[in-house]
Amino acid sequence: MSIQDRVGGQGRERPPLRCPLCGCMEFQREQSRQDSRWGFTSHRMTLMICQQCRFVLSFYDRHSIFDFD
DSSP states (O other), X not given: OOHHHHTTOTXXXXXXXXXXXXXXXXXXXXXXXXXXXXXXXXXXXXEEEETTTOOEEEEEEEXXXXXXX
């Protein structure tokens, strides 16, 4: 069972993203990649950077042992 099923399915809209430090709702979106400690896996993340205070919110997308680019 996915988290979407637990919270009511796909029909609900996501609440607007708000900076936890300053409350700003304007963000710059960037993509990031971080390798694991031994370099076998690569983790791709989406970074949302607050336009006002530059606080970085990171969101983890997926990882793959075969992702070497």
